[in-house]
Amino acid sequence: MxxxxxxxxxxxxxxxxxxxxxxxxxxxxxxEQAYGRILAENLYADADIPSFDRSAFDGYALAAKDxxxxxxxxxxxxxxxxxxxxxxxGTKAVGPFQAVQIMTGAPLPPxxxxxxxxxxxxxxxxxxxxxxxxxxxxxxxDNVSLRGEEAKQGDLLVGKGTVIHPGIAAVLASLGMTxxxxxxxxxxxxxxxxSELLQPGEPVRPGRIRNSNAAMLAAQIERAGGECRxxxxxxxxxxxxxxxxxxxxxxxxxxxxxxxVSVGDYDLMPRVYATLGAALLFDKVTMRxxxxxxxAQLDGKLLLGLSGNPSACxxxxxxxxxPAIRLMQGAEAPFAPLIEGELLADYPKPNPFTRFVRAxxxxxxxxxxxxxxxxxxxxxxTSLAEANGFxxxxxxxxxxxxxxxxxxxxxxxRDGAEWPWGDDGDG
Ligand SMILES: Nc1nc2c(c(=O)[nH]1)N[C@H]1C(S)=C(S)[C@@H](COP(=O)(O)OP(=O)(O)OC[C@H]3O[C@@H](n4cnc5c(N)ncnc54)[C@H](O)[C@@H]3O)O[C@H]1N2
Ligand code: MOO
Ligand SMILES: [Mg+2]
Numbered sequence: 001m002x003x004x005x006x007x008x009x010x011x012x013x014x015x016x017x018x019x020x021x022x023x024x025x026x027x028x029x030x031x032e033q034a035y036g037r038i039l040a041e042n043l044y045a046d047a048d049i050p051s052f053d054r055s056a057f058d059g060y061a062l063a064a065k066d067x068x069x070x071x072x073x074x075x076x077x078x079x080x081x082x083x084x085x086x087x088x089x090g091t092k093a094v095g096p097f098q099a100v101q102i103m104t105g106a107p108l109p110p111x112x113x114x115x116x117x118x119x120x121x122x123x124x125x126x127x128x129x130x131x132x133x134x135x136x137x138x139x140x141x142d143n144v145s146l147r148g149e150e151a152k153q154g155d156l157l158v159g160k161g162t163v164i165h166p167g168i169a170a171v172l173a174s175l176g177m178t179x180x181x182x183x184x185x186x187x188x189x190x191x192x193x194x195s196e197l198l199q200p201g202e203p204v205r206p207g208r209i210r211n212s213n214a215a216m217l218a219a220q221i222e223r224a225g226g227e228c229r230x231x232x233x234x235x236x237x238x239x240x241x242x243x244x245x246x247x248x249x250x251x252x253x254x255x256x257x258x259x260x261v262s263v264g265d266y267d268l269m270p271r272v273y274a275t276l277g278a279a280l281l282f283d284k285v286t287m288r289x290x291x292x293x294x295x296a297q298l299d300g301k302l303l304l305g306l307s308g309n310p311s312a313c314x315x316x317x318x319x320x321x322x323p324a325i326r327l328m329q330g331a332e333a334p335f336a337p338l339i340e341g342e343l344l345a346d347y348p349k350p351n352p353f354t355r356f357v358r359a360x361x362x363x364x365x366x367x368x369x370x371x372x373x374x375x376x377x378x379x380x381x382t383s384l385a386e387a388n389g390f391x392x393x394x395x396x397x398x399x400x401x402x403x404x405x406x407x408x409x410x411x412x413x414r415d416g417a418e419w420p421w422g423d424d425g426d427g
Contacts, residue, residue, distance in 0.1 A: 007284040008285060009354075010285060010319065010354050012282075013282050013285045013293075014319060014421065016281040020297050020324075023040075024253060024328050026181050026330065029182060030178060030180075034180035034182060036163065037183070037185070039158060039162050039183075041160050042156055043175060044155065044156055044157060045152065045157055046153065046176070050147055050148070052107045053108040054106060054108060055102045055107075055108060056144060058103050058104050058117070059120075059143065060078065060100065060101055060132050061094070062098070062114060063094070063113055064137075064141075066078070067114070067116075072136075076133065077133050078097050078132050078134065079097065079098045079099070079131055080098075080100070080130040083100070084100060084101070085106060086105035090109035092109070094109050100112060108144055113140045113141065115138075116134055116142075120136065157171050160330070160332070161330050161331050161332030161333070163414055184328075185329060186253035187253050188221045188228055188253070190214060190257070191231045191244050191248060191256075192213055192214045192258050193268065194235075194260070195266070197209065197210070198211065200215065212310060212381055213310055214233065214258070216310065216313065220314070220317045221325065224326060225325055225326060229251065231244050236260065238271060238275070245272055249299070254302050254321070254328065255302070258306045258307070259306075259307070261305040261306070262292045273296045273298075281297060283295075286395055287319075287353050288378070289309060289377075293320065309379045310384060311384060312379075314384055318336060318411045336417065337417035337420065338407050338410075338417070340405055341361070341405070342370070342404070342406070343401070344370060345372055345402050350397070350398050350399065351395060351396070352396070353395045354395045355393040356391075357370075357391040358376070358387035358390060359388075359389050360373050360386050361410060368408065370389060370390075388410075389411050391408060392407040393406065
């Protein structure tokens, strides 16, 4: 008789996987190539930001107190003593009822504490001197960006472990960094198993199917931030499994296989792990699809045996490989966000295990909801083309009705979330 496997809960399985990986040593890349990578150091302001008082508008810098009596009936005249563009520093002392013509971003000259927008003024020449006339009073700091108003020297600007997006690229550049220190992308070895598999370019033959999981996993690895190294598809024979697996162990940081984890005669992954001496973390999870997802550890490396069934493979990857890949890059928030939203169609099936219904997450009328996509079986493939998330239904629940509140897992998210599962049960 086949040995019965001990199933563990999803949160426990996720915790076992995430507890088995650690951040890889960081590396540096040019800031222009850092988009989507994970920052490996805290970014602190190296100076006050902005680093000097500067004009926020094109206009005239002057002392606000000189403008107190200005009004439409009694305009005030200021002598223009200098004109400064952004990048220039004024050289003239500015006395009472004098002004400096100033452009946006230029440093405020000493003696000035406000800027009048050009549109509020008129400029003319009289007796060989340039003058500007003003019809309203200004207050100190009007139209001025003050030194340190955004951040003070030493302030934390961006935390280590954050996914770099365009705003963070701007911060890096503003700190004078040409290179960003980031987590190295783990090299993720992928092996597809199954004598039935054809390469996508091969003609179909009776009983055979095209290998779609390899292409799917390559894209999932890319989305998670890993570097996919594909080792091809192996037939259901132990020797090619072992040979390929040994190469992956030597060359990769994380190993993902698809297929062969169940109890069929040709499901060889359990024997692969046993032969290699890997320590099993789990080989059954109380989830659907993907219940036979297996995880093991060898020489400090995480080995993930995903199901061959396309939907089960997809779900297993997002639940286990994704946070592992992100943690290996040093992410602080490695998980896909799990949020509450509305179920947008009836889902009558009972859920003996936690169910991950492949879904289209939609944002409509200020609300977020999930629509189950098409054909809903562990073996389904084409409906995945529509999915950008999962509806997560807890184990032990019965059918759900359209409009019910449910948990939605956003697998297309980029920034990540901290532990989404709560401290008990299924999140
Ligand atoms: N007696 C039992 N049978 C099965 C159980 C069980 O508990 N007891 N679990 C079922 C569940 S649930 C799943 S899921 C599958 C898991 O199967 P394996 O991980 O062993 O995968 P394979 O047997 O290799 O293939 C399953 C299925 O997927 C197709 N496949 C495989 N690789 C690919 C690929 N690269 N691209 C596309 N499709 C692929 C394969 O042809 C099979 O149809 O086991 C159930 N059985
Ligand atoms: O492992 Mo299977 O995908 O639960 O249906
Ligand atoms: Mg099988």
